[in-house]
Structures are given as C-alpha cells and as structure tokens.
Amino acid sequence: MARYHIETYGCTSNRGESRAIESALRDAGHYRVEEPEEADVAIMNTCTVVEKTERNMLRRAKELEEETADLIITGCMALAQGEEFHEEDVDAQILHWDDVPSAVTNGECPTPGPGTEPVLDGVVGILPIARGCMSNCSYCITKFATGRVDSPPVEENVEKARALVHAGAKEIRITGQDTGVYGWDKGDRKLPELLDRICSEIEGDFRVRLGMANPGGIHGIHEELVEVFDRHDKLYNFIHLPVQSGSDTVLEAMRRQHRVDKFVEIVETFDETLDYWTLSTDFIVGFPTETEADHEQSMALFREVRPEKVNVTRFSKRPGTDAADMKGLGGTVKKERSKEMSELKMDIVAEAYESMIGETHRVMVVREGTGDSVKCRDEAYRQIIVQNASEHGIEPGDFLDVEVTSHQTVYAFGKPV
Incomplete structure (x- = not known):
C-alpha cells in the first residue's frame, strides 16, 4: 500500500480526472498524505493554458522531484508537451490519466477495502x-x-x-x-x-x-x-x-x-x-x-x-x-x-x-470525458473517444457502433455510424 500526494492544476475537467484517480487509488488500498515529503509517490495533474502556466508546471515538477521518492506527471501538459519535462531533466513518469492508478501500485496486487461487497x-x-x-x-x-x-x-x-x-x-x-x-x-x-x-x-x-x-x-x-x-x-x-x-x-x-x-x-x-x-x-x-x-x-x-x-x-x-x-x-x-x-x-x-482506423466497432459508453465527449470501450476494451456526444444524444450506458477516425497514441477517436 502506498502513500500518495496529488496536486491538480487547471480546469474542472482536470479536477474530475484527479477525483477518478483518487477513487481508484483508494479502492486499491492506498492513502493520501498532504505533504509530498511524506509520500511514496507524488502525482502532478498539469495544465498547459499559457506559456506562464507551462513555466510554473516545470518549476513545480522540479520541486516535487526533489521532495518525494517517485513522481508521476499526467494531465494536459504531460500529454501534449511531455518532452519538455524530459528536456528539463525532470525524473518522472509521464502517463495518461487512466494509467496513473496502476503505476502507483509498484507491481503489487490491488488491495480493495474491507470485505468483498460490490x-x-x-x-x-x-x-x-x-x-x-x-x-x-x-x-x-x-x-x-x-x-x-x-x-x-x-x-x-x-x-x-x-x-x-x-x-x-x-x-x-x-x-x-x-x-x-x-x-x-x-x-x-x-x-x-x-x-x-x-x-x-x-x-x-x-x-x-x-x-x-x-x-x-x-x-x-x-x-x-x-x-x-x-x-x-x-x-x-x-x-x-x-x-x-x-x-x-x-x-x-x-x-x-x-x-x-x-x-x-x-x-x-x-x-x-x-x-x-x-x-x-x-x-x-x-x-x-x-x-x-x-x-x-x-x-x-x-x-x-x-x-x-x-x-x-x-x-x-x-x-x-x-x-x-x-x-x-x-x-x-x-x-x-x-x-x-x-x-x-x-x-x-x-x-x-x-491499425484500428477505418474499422467499425461496437462500443459501450462507460463515462463522460473531457468537454462534450464520452469514453467508450470496444469489444477488446480498447478506449474510443466520441466527441460532441450531446449532439448525438449519447450518454453513459449506451451501446453504439462507431467508426474509428483517428488516434492519439493510447486511445482512438470514433464517430457514430
């Protein structure tokens, strides 16, 4: 079980992603500490609105690197400009939001709370x-x-x-x-x-x-x-x-x-x-x-x-x-x-x-995503993002067929067929 410290910067969407990360970490038996010096791992959920924000993100990342044993950087700047952290020699893992909980476990088994209630x-x-x-x-x-x-x-x-x-x-x-x-x-x-x-x-x-x-x-x-x-x-x-x-x-x-x-x-x-x-x-x-x-x-x-x-x-x-x-x-x-x-x-x-681009897959809408998008899973549990969900009347729990139109490394984009 790990002690984690998490810091969130930016918009409401980022705060929602951090809540999802924390929920998964708590389900796995990890617990939050307020000070990075007390943590086994620090998580930094970044923003990249303007150049000043980016400079602040780099500065805080270097501080966290010195204050904690391990550092994970996620969020908008990490995904869009992750190379900048490497160029500044920040010793951290750059991860997508969805990959953060698993990375914290250090290869250990998940540890749910007491009992086995659903x-x-x-x-x-x-x-x-x-x-x-x-x-x-x-x-x-x-x-x-x-x-x-x-x-x-x-x-x-x-x-x-x-x-x-x-x-x-x-x-x-x-x-x-x-x-x-x-x-x-x-x-x-x-x-x-x-x-x-x-x-x-x-x-x-x-x-x-x-x-x-x-x-x-x-x-x-x-x-x-x-x-x-x-x-x-x-x-x-x-x-x-x-x-x-x-x-x-x-x-x-x-x-x-x-x-x-x-x-x-x-x-x-x-x-x-x-x-x-x-x-x-x-x-x-x-x-x-x-x-x-x-x-x-x-x-x-x-x-x-x-x-x-x-x-x-x-x-x-x-x-x-x-x-x-x-x-x-x-x-x-x-x-x-x-x-x-x-x-x-x-x-x-x-x-x-x-390799999925151009293919049609049956997906289930799992949860709301950033902005007016939804996160879906196809037959093999690969993640497909559908944008402008409200225009199509799509919400969590729906099943639909989507054509994959593009990808961004760790997930794909699709449009309803």
Whole structure:
C-alpha cells in the first residue's frame, strides 16, 4: 500500500480526472498524505493554458522531484508537451490519466477495502470476487494486509453480479488481488465457471471485464478460460497478465509463481483462439537483482508479445518486504531502463490504435470525458473517444457502433455510424 500526494492544476475537467484517480487509488488500498515529503509517490495533474502556466508546471515538477521518492506527471501538459519535462531533466513518469492508478501500485496486487461487497459507480459495477492471494512475492506489501485467498461460492458472486445489473450496471468489473486463483482455497479454481455463469444466466445488455490475474494462477485453466471468452460476447476480450520481468532469474528473485514460458503459453493460446483481443501486462524495471542482460530479456519479451496496454513501474522498496533488504540499483539506471521501455510501449500502443482506423466497432459508453465527449470501450476494451456526444444524444450506458477516425497514441477517436 502506498502513500500518495496529488496536486491538480487547471480546469474542472482536470479536477474530475484527479477525483477518478483518487477513487481508484483508494479502492486499491492506498492513502493520501498532504505533504509530498511524506509520500511514496507524488502525482502532478498539469495544465498547459499559457506559456506562464507551462513555466510554473516545470518549476513545480522540479520541486516535487526533489521532495518525494517517485513522481508521476499526467494531465494536459504531460500529454501534449511531455518532452519538455524530459528536456528539463525532470525524473518522472509521464502517463495518461487512466494509467496513473496502476503505476502507483509498484507491481503489487490491488488491495480493495474491507470485505468483498460490490460497488456501483455510475454505470460501472465493481465486483470483488475474493480477498487475498496465493502468492508470496518478495516486493509486495499487500499480502500483509489481505492474507491468503478466501473465495465466496460461485453462486454468491453470481447473485452479487445480478444485483449490480438490476441496479443499473452496464459494465461489471471482476476484481480481486488475483482473480486467477479464485476458488483455489476450496480445492478447485472456479474463474471460468464464474464468468460463464454471469454471462449466460444474467439477463440484460451489459459487459464484463476480468481484472488482474497472475500468470501463475491462470496457467492450467487458460485453455478452459479462453473458451469462455470465445463463447460470450458479453465478456470483453481483455486480460491483464502481469509478467513483471522477461528474465526467469529475476522472476525467481521476485518469488513470482510463473516463468516466462508459462506467460508466453497463455498469450499464444489467446492468440490462437481470439481474432481480436487486448493483452495488458506489467513490468517492474530496476528490481535489485536485475542486470543489463535481464533488462534486455524483458525488452525482447515485450517486442515478442506486443501488449496493447502496459504498466511500466520503476521498482521502489516497500517496508517490511524481503526486497526492501536487497541492495538496490541506482536511480539513473532505473530511469534509463524505464525510459527505454516506456518509449517501446508508446510505439506498440500507438501501432495498435493506428491499425484500428477505418474499422467499425461496437462500443459501450462507460463515462463522460473531457468537454462534450464520452469514453467508450470496444469489444477488446480498447478506449474510443466520441466527441460532441450531446449532439448525438449519447450518454453513459449506451451501446453504439462507431467508426474509428483517428488516434492519439493510447486511445482512438470514433464517430457514430
């Protein structure tokens, strides 16, 4: 769990984005502190209205860099003129608003609040299906808060999902510290059965997104799981498999429950079965034992599997974890490796979204965006922005067909067909 400090500059839209970031961070068990010196990570949501504002943003970014362990910069200036921060040698991650919560976690499992009760947020229903995990990663503090996995019965989670749909949910997000090990504590992994029953037994027009599933938990049920994906249109063709490293040596030091070949086998199975899907994964850069050769193996794996959504996180120590006692790498090394991987990430993600231009996709409107726009998700959970929403009478919860007209690296723009 991380202590975060957040500063927001600019318009009402930016303040709304910061509220969404904070909501996700609180759901994951992180908590806010008022002073950057007290924080594990500082988040700066920037504005870029005039030149004076830009100078102020650069000045404050350099101050925050000196005051906190890690700095994340997002918002309008970061997305439009991110290179200016690099030119000023500001040591920070430049991220889209949507990518900030995942980057804060340092590769750890998400940590929801007490219990596993569902939450309805607009048209999005959040359904924690279990609490705890089966892993013992050397860098993760979450296990101290959550313990081993405790899985409610499938029927109980199906009924919670049904209640969310009846309450107005159009998207159900299946969450947990590790959704892949759901049911393991009862002697059998039940994730494929749960997803199948939610999609087949609950009436209504809604979509289901599967949350983070570690490769070690998914391997062994991945063939059964991908058949469920292939069978149900209600299930987004999206899976979040955090690999964390392309080096088996580093994975062993991390005490991850998978090796690279198992991760690749899962990806290949999804590739062979689904024509259009999104792979999301995480990489921790600069783990204490990571050599230059280990980093190159991670880069090679990145190029091989070409994930469309990636969280690149520079390793930072969590108190009480075994990795906190390891002799760490220098900040410059982590910064350079992170920069190299982040640049590759942007190239691959941009390529994925560019390939969509001219295609028509069925989307669900998830929430309002900036100005008169809405944020939508297509069949593979890729983000498509529809502008001038009020002119078309579009609002959250609607389903529509859109033609992709352009993209801006990490999302696409579309117009209703």
